[in-house]
Amino acid sequence: MLDTDIRLEWFVSFLAVIDTGSFVAAAESTRRSQPRVSQHVAALEREIGQPLFDRKKRPVRLTEAGAALAVQARNVLQALEEAESAMAPWRGGALGMVALGSYPSVSAAFVPDLLRDLADSEPDIRVVLSERATLELDDALISGDVDLYLRPMLPRPVSESVTCLPLWREPLVVVHAEDHPLDLVPDPVPLHEVAVHPIVSIGRLDAPETSEFETYQVFRDQGLVIEPVQATNQPQTLVSLVARGIGVGVTNWLAAKTADTTGVRVRTLAGAPERGVAVCWDSTRPLNPAARIVLKEISERAVPEGTIRIPNKSAARKHVPLPR
Structure with a gap:
């Protein structure tokens, strides 16, 4: 079960792997180390209780659970960006x-x-x-x-x-x-x-x-x-x-x-x-x-x-x- 302690950076790393097709490329695009990206995805998988990627495939592929989470993760990050944009005139x-x-x-x-x-x-x-x-x-x-x-x-x-x-x-x-x-x-x-x-x-x-x-x-x-x-x-x-x-x-x-x-x-x-x-x-x-x-x-x-x-x-x- 996901709780409110989940970190947004986990979502960022998770979506970067999807968008780039690999953990190595995701690390480059997010300017993080590859182990750091892997740790973020692993933390999400522990919270979900399900694997998010089929790591036997190259490039890695989403599992059904991963595909479902990806939609919601994008919604969460987009909502955060929209909130930031809405506050810009008052900064x-x-x-x-x-x-x-x-x-x-x-x-x-x-x-x-x-x-x-x-x-x-x-x-x-x-x-x-x-x-x-x-x-x-x-x-x-x-x-x-x-x-x-x-x-x-x-x-x-x-x-x-x-x-x-x-x-x-x-x-x-x-x-x-x-x-x-x-x-x-x-x-x-x-x-x-x-x-x-x-x-x-x-x-x-x-x-x-x-x-x-x-x-x-x-x-x-x-x-x-x-x-x-x-x-x-x-x-x-x-x-x-x-x-x-x-x-x-x-x-x-x-x-x-x-x-x-x-x-x-x-x-x-x-x-x-x-x-x-x-x-x-x-x-x-x-x-x-x-x-x-x-x-x-x-x-x-x-x-x-x-x-x-x-x-x-x-x-x-x-x-x-x-x-x-």
């Missing part, structure tokens, strides 16, 4: 804090005006900016390090719980050094003319998900295969590598716009390939009132110059109305 005169994730080009082209306007209109909200690479932002959301984050719509988030609201689309551009052979190619520059040169791309060379970025997809769509000589998530680094003759850069418009492009040319690509950008959150975690205000502001404000707003009826990973 120390401040509406709340929001951890906002972003990646470099959007941090430079969109976030500063957003933060300035929020400081004027919502002085009781404190926004903490967390700037990371796109793939790192996905992990930050799932781990709870950020409440909301801005990211390219490709590659798609791995977790099904991530909900994305499309914001804008922007052109992909080619960046090459002055006096480069591409100078002789008229605008817009065909992709096959770019593909014959060493490529500097966005992302990380050692991350398999990098190949899912739009810069790779547009080449694949035309039957072209590229093997970048270097990749970076920093716009200025990409431009500097191009200026030093490392290769030809293919990146998004905002990345080129926010960098010092001295010594290089930024040019349009034939076929007008684009990148989509969205704001995302975890649909399994209630947003506190402050985060909902920030999300609404992001969704309604003007998009950066040189980009095109995506109508809200368009869908990304999963599109639902803004949380209330």
Whole structure:
């Protein structure tokens, strides 16, 4: 029989094993040791008097008792989060804090005006900016390090719980050094003319998900295969590598716009390939009132110059109305 002395952290560890498929992965996602996670699940099993997992299966599988408890455990934790959210407006005169994730080009082209306007209109909200690479932002959301984050719509988030609201689309551009052979190619520059040169791309060379970025997809769509000589998530680094003759850069418009492009040319690509950008959150975690205000502001404000707003009826990973 479960009593009121049961610890919420047991539920957290228990649900983490379900969501990740193993005790080891659950330990990583909750930032606990694997023995600690095992102890929490064992404590729950003692209280229930039944095994919650069939440990002979790989990945581990829930027993019938475990499946029944999982539903209630999620309800308990969600109720606790909703209670916390309801109390936020009364905490120390401040509406709340929001951890906002972003990646470099959007941090430079969109976030500063957003933060300035929020400081004027919502002085009781404190926004903490967390700037990371796109793939790192996905992990930050799932781990709870950020409440909301801005990211390219490709590659798609791995977790099904991530909900994305499309914001804008922007052109992909080619960046090459002055006096480069591409100078002789008229605008817009065909992709096959770019593909014959060493490529500097966005992302990380050692991350398999990098190949899912739009810069790779547009080449694949035309039957072209590229093997970048270097990749970076920093716009200025990409431009500097191009200026030093490392290769030809293919990146998004905002990345080129926010960098010092001295010594290089930024040019349009034939076929007008684009990148989509969205704001995302975890649909399994209630947003506190402050985060909902920030999300609404992001969704309604003007998009950066040189980009095109995506109508809200368009869908990304999963599109639902803004949380209330």
